[in-house]
Amino acid sequence: MAKGTIEVRREMPVRHEVDVFVAGGGPAGAVAAVAAARQGRRVYLAEGHTCLGGMGTAGLVPAFMRFGDGENLCAAGVGEEILCRLIAAGGAEPGRTDPKIASIGSVGIDAEVLKRVYDDLLTDAGVDFTFQTTLIGVEKDADDHVSHAICAAKSGIFAVRAKMFVDGTGDGDLAVWAGAPFEKGDENGDMMPGTLCSLWADVDWATIKREAVGTGNARLEDAFKDGVFTYQDKHLPGMWRVGENVGGGNIGHTFGVDNTDERSITEALIWGRKLVLEYERYYKEYLKGFEEMKLMATGSLLGIRETRRVMGDYVLDLDDFKSRAVFEDEIGRYSYPVDIHPTRPDDESYDRFMEEWTNLRYKKGESYGIPYRVLTPTGLSNVLVAGRCVSTDRSMQGTVRTMPGCYITGQAAGVAAALAIDKDTDTRGFEVSELQGRLKEMGAFLPNC
Numbered sequence: 001m002a003k004g005t006i007e008v009r010r011e012m013p014v015r016h017e018v019d020v021f022v023a024g025g026g027p028a029g030a031v032a033a034v035a036a037a038r039q040g041r042r043v044y045l046a047e048g049h050t051c052l053g054g055m056g057t058a059g060l061v062p063a064f065m066r067f068g069d070g071e072n073l074c075a076a077g078v079g080e081e082i083l084c085r086l087i088a089a090g091g092a093e094p095g096r097t098d099p100k101i102a103s104i105g106s107v108g109i110d111a112e113v114l115k116r117v118y119d120d121l122l123t124d125a126g127v128d129f130t131f132q133t134t135l136i137g138v139e140k141d142a143d144d145h146v147s148h149a150i151c152a153a154k155s156g157i158f159a160v161r162a163k164m165f166v167d168g169t170g171d172g173d174l175a176v177w178a179g180a181p182f183e184k185g186d187e188n189g190d191m192m193p194g195t196l197c198s199l200w201a202d203v204d205w206a207t208i209k210r211e212a213v214g215t216g217n218a219r220l221e222d223a224f225k226d227g228v229f230t231y232q233d234k235h236l237p238g239m240w241r242v243g244e245n246v247g248g249g250n251i252g253h254t255f256g257v258d259n260t261d262e263r264s265i266t267e268a269l270i271w272g273r274k275l276v277l278e279y280e281r282y283y284k285e286y287l288k289g290f291e292e293m294k295l296m297a298t299g300s301l302l303g304i305r306e307t308r309r310v311m312g313d314y315v316l317d318l319d320d321f322k323s324r325a326v327f328e329d330e331i332g333r334y335s336y337p338v339d340i341h342p343t344r345p346d347d348e349s350y351d352r353f354m355e356e357w358t359n360l361r362y363k364k365g366e367s368y369g370i371p372y373r374v375l376t377p378t379g380l381s382n383v384l385v386a387g388r389c390v391s392t393d394r395s396m397q398g399t400v401r402t403m404p405g406c407y408i409t410g411q412a413a414g415v416a417a418a419l420a421i422d423k424d425t426d427t428r429g430f431e432v433s434e435l436q437g438r439l440k441e442m443g444a445f446l447p448n449c
Contacts (some may be wrong), residue, residue, distance in 0.1 A: 014148070014159045017130070018042045020417045021149050021162035022240050023135045026054025027403045027408035028117055028387030029168020035414025035442065037125040038165070041421060045122070046161055049301060052118035052129070054170065054200060056403055057111045058301035060197035062240040062248020063093070065402040068103030068445075069335035070364035077406030077443035078121075083107070085117045093241050101348040102404075108240040108248060111199075135169065138178045143383040164416045164417035164427070166381045171260055172308040172389035176401075180377035180385075182308040184260075186394060192341045193253035196272025198279075200239070200298040203247040208289035212445040214238070216251075219286040228285075229278050229343040231255070235336060237291075237351060239283070247293065250303070251279045255344060259304040269302055287406050305341060305388075312391030314373035321360065321396060326448050327371040329432040331412035333445060334405050335369060337361035340398040360395070369448065370400065372432050375413050381426040386413035408444075415439055 020036040022029045025047030033045045055061040067075040067083065070095065075083075080099065090158050091113025101107060122129055130153065137150035139159070140390035146157040167174040173222065185191040215238030224232045237250040270392045276298060283290035319325075320376040338360035342349035374391040375384045385391070386403035386409040404422050416427060423430045435448040 006226050010157070010266060012150070012157050012159055016044045016159050016160040018044045018128070018160065020166060020414070020423050021160045021163045022046070022166045022168055023174045024048070024054070024148060024168035024170060025052040025118070025129060026168055026387060026406065027056065028170075028406035028413070029157035029166065030122060031407050031415070032166045032168055032414035033127045033129065034078050034121055034125045035411045036418045037127045038442070039415060041418045044106070044162070045127055046133040046135055046149070047129060048134040049133050050131050051115045052122065053082050053114055054301065055303055056066045056109055056216070057115045057118070058299060060111055060199055060243050060248060060297065060299035061109070061302045062197060062250055063106040063108050064102060064321055065336055065404060066102060066105050067404045069362065069367045070104050070423050072365070072445055072447070073099065074332065074334050074367060074445050075404035075407045076445040077439070078411050079404055080443065082117060083409070084123065086114055087123065088111050089117060090317050091117065094244060106240065109249070110237070112241050115214045130271055135173060138174055140178060143224045146380065146383055149174065150431060159383060162270055163421050166417055167233055167310070167385045167389065169194050170304065170307070170388050172208050172242045172310040175266040175310045175377045175380065175383050175385050175389070176308060177362060178379055178380055179385055181311040183311065185306065186343070186437060190343045191258065191307065192343065193255045193267055194257040194259070195237070195250055195253055195303040195304065196247040196269065196276065197299045198251065198276050198305050199242070200247040200249055200293045201245065201296050202292040202294050203239070203245055204289040204292070205241050205245065211288045213289060216283065217286055223286055228282050230294030233345040234350045235342050249276070249279065252276065253341065253345070255303065257304070259303070259307045260304070260328060272302065273298055282432050308389055309392055309394070309397055310377050310385045312374050312378055312385070313376045315391050315393060316370065316374050316396045316400070317393040318395040319367050320328070321399065324362075325369050326367055327369045330369040330370040330448055331372045331375070331435065331444070332370045332408035332437060333367040334400060334403060334408060335367040336399045336402050338395050340394065358445065367377045370408060372412065372416065372435065375409060375416065376427050379427070382420070384413040384417055384427055386410040411442065411444060415442065
């Protein structure tokens, strides 16, 4: 609870004057920065953590969800390049080193290798970026126009002047602080739980494959009866193979977490570090192949699935998913199912999840379009959003939020920012056909353009 207010005024240096400022170096922000730089623009990216990549690196999310529709690689262009660089560097799941596989299913990630892939990708593109640099505010010189981003780092507080701003924070911080409208969670404000992902050694993958352990949920009911878990959470995404004898755990949920509230994040991290011990007992005692597993690490960043959705010129919704929508202003297509994790550890929430997960998915070769208008926040002329905070309803956030989906929207945001500067206009002042042409030159999957 606030204990009064104070007014703080201070001068600060404008440390960077660039064409494009990118807030956040997760999958969307990193790709946006690379895309803008490859269009010949000066880019500065501020990342609050100690590495690029967000969920797939610091968060230890153990796998890329599928990149495509079973026939086409939808997250083509820079996203495909990241995948290929990861494979070439030996950082992909053993036995899944053909990029075509990623169009069909998930691919396990070696997070340490992926960190270096991102480092090299941005460095090679000429992107200026710093770690442990947090966006703390924005300044506007008109109602719809952002002039500066305010950042805090070890050297102090400083400003960044830019012509275009890309919000890759995942939570829509920059856009919302600049005044963009947003929605968050369901009709009650409830959001998907987070997961503190984990890394495990001494996993016997040969036995696991022979015993067909799958995601590992086969004996959850037995463990519930034996009192292994504090909560009877029926949804277990599972363990991915990320090395010869190493597993990446997307296991357990931190229910009720709100990533826009630091106290909520703190509570979730503390609980998540305790929760992995319950899953360690479960895997060791109930599933073959995990008897000798040893916890190596938990993520330094909490795995977050949902917070704000910044409202834009179009709101991509469930009807668009069902109709396999095609848009004149498409900047990509994607095919991942609607994946809204249960809000609570109860039968009602789990049954709703299973109904959506079973029915809201595509056949091979099917996909939905992502229009450019979901990247343009209402009321802002020089801000673009990318990643899980783009303009969608809750169902569509449940599909486009994955890392390959973030690559698609990040790539488009970076190219659009550069194009607007080239045309000396705002984010709505150019022909989308020209944006689509530039995206196709970068390798984007745009079959309808």
